[in-house]
Structures are given as C-alpha cells and as structure tokens.
Amino acid sequence: EAEVAQSPRYKITEKSQAVAFWCDPISGHATLYWYRQILGQGPELLVQFQDESVVDDSQLPKDRFSAERLKGVDSTLKIQPAELGDSAMYLCASRGTSGNEQFFGPGTRLTVL
Amino acid sequence: SQQGEEDPQALSIQEGENATMNCSYKTSINNLQWYRQNSGRGLVHLILIRSNEREKHSGRLRVTLDTSKKSSSLLITASRAADTASYFCAKHSGYALNFGKGTSLLVTP
Numbered sequence: 001e002a003e004v005a006q007s008p009r010y011k012i013t014e015k016s017q018a019v020a021f022w023c024d025p026i027s028g029h030a031t032l033y034w035y036r037q038i039l040g041q042g043p044e045l046l047v048q049f050q051d052e053s054v055v056d057d058s059q060l061p062k063d064r065f066s067a068e069r070l071k072g073v074d075s076t077l078k079i080q081p082a083e084l085g086d087s088a089m090y091l092c093a094s095r096g097t098s099g100n101e102q103f104f105g106p107g108t109r110l111t112v113l
Numbered sequence: 114s115q116q117g118e119e120d121p122q123a124l125s126i127q128e129g130e131n132a133t134m135n136c137s138y139k140t141s142i143n144n145l146q147w148y149r150q151n152s153g154r155g156l157v158h159l160i161l162i163r164s165n166e167r168e169k170h171s172g173r174l175r176v177t178l179d180t181s182k183k184s185s186s187l188l189i190t191a192s193r194a195a196d197t198a199s200y201f202c203a204k205h206s207g208y209a210l211n212f213g214k215g216t217s218l219l220v221t222p
Contacts, residue, residue: 004155033209040214041214041215042201042203042212042213042214042215043156043201043210043212044212045209045210045211048209056207056209089153091155091156093155093156099161100144100146100161100205101146101158101161102156102158102210103158104148104155104156104157105155106154106155107153107154107155109153
C-alpha cells in the first residue's frame with residue numbers, strides 16, 4: 001500500500017542551528033501539505049503545494065522557515081535558525097485529485113535544546 | 114487557526130462500551146472529516162461527511178452532522194483497546210483542513 005514517507009523520524013538540535021525535513025508523497029499526488037503539531041494540539045497548516053507551486057503559506061514563519069517542492073514530487077521543509085518554540089511534530093500529507101482525504105506520513109519529531 | 118473544537122478533551126471507557134465525541138465549528142463547511150492519531154504517529158483518515166449529509170456509517174463508526182448547530186459527532190460502538198488514540202475533526206475550508214485540538218480516547222480492557 002502506498003504511503004507518505006518522511007525523514008528523519010526524530011531530530012534533536014540546538015537552538016540557532018539549521019534543520020531540514022524531507023517528505024515523499026504518494027506517487028501521483030499533486031497536492032502536498034506540511035503541518036506542525038504541538039504536543040496536545042491539532043495539526044496546523046504551514047504550507048500547501050499544488051505540484052511545484054505554493055498555494056498557501058500564510059501561516060509559515062517566513063523569517064526562519066522555508067519550503068520547496070522543486071520538481072513537484074518530494075518536498076523539503078527547512079528551519080534556520082531553530083528556536084526552542086519550534087519543538088513539535090512536523091507532519092507531511094498528500095492528496096490525490098479525486099476525493100478530499102489527506103494521507104499523512106509518520107511525522108518528524110523535532111526537539112530544540 | 115483551529116476551526117473544529119472537540120469535546121470532551123479526554124474520554125476513558127471500558128472495552129465494549131460506546132464512545133461519543135463531539136466537534137463544533139464556526140463557519141460554513143463543504144465537508145467535515147474525522148481522523149485518528151495513535152501516539153507519536155501520523156493521522157489516519159476515518160470518515161468524511163459532506164454538508165448535505167446528516168449521517169454516515171463506516172464499520173463501527175457513525176458520524177452525524179448538524180449544520181444548523183455547526184456540530185458533528187463521532188460514535189465508536191463496541192470499543193476495543195486498539196481504539197485508544199486521539200481523534201480529530203477537521204473542517205475542509207478552501208484549500209486545506211483546519212483541525213481541532215482533539216479528543217484523547219482511552220479504552221481499557
């Protein structure tokens with residue numbers, strides 16, 4: 001069964017360092033989402049791609065966060081510099097052209113020390 | 114912003130009992146979706162109900178939608194220990210999903 005892949009699964013870094021997360025959506029899924037989930041909360045959308053184009057990045061802290069999906073397939077989310085408040089689970093999801101269901105990856109748990 | 118808000122925040126029941134969790138939202142929707150998240154994992158889609166539907170079933174799950182009250186409920190019948198997870202409602206708005214804070218369900222043997 002096709003799945004959304006994410007790496008790394010866990011990342012520990014010190015504040016002011018740079019971190020990057022990778023996501024490979026289900027093959028053929030044109031829409032890709034990055035969410036941030038703080039412990040005890042629901043996921044909050046950071047950025048949405050349609051193919052290689054950004055559809056919505058209104059909640060992305062652009063002073064330190066960046067996201068790209070250069071070839072419209074896999075995607076990278078970067079934080080530079082990381083801050084203590086960035087500690088969270090970063091989830092990637094993808095959606096196909098039919099239906100509204102989103103398929104989530106296992107997430108990357110980021111801890112900033 | 115978090116659009117769907119679940120109630121209760123936490124629920125503890127015994128195996129075999131039914132679990133009901135509720136979700137309220139603020140603005141009009143095209144559809145409302147329920148997701149499950151096991152501890153430390155990604156979310157899994159459970160069921161979608163459209164704004165013109167009032168009830169939907171999937172296995173042991175029953176979802177209702179009352180657009181006049183802007184609320185939805187998820188019923189899990191004959192719960193099992195494996196149902197232990199967090200459950201989120203998500204309002205489909207424009208391009209993306211807006212999730213609530215979730216209900217944490219604990220099912221004890």
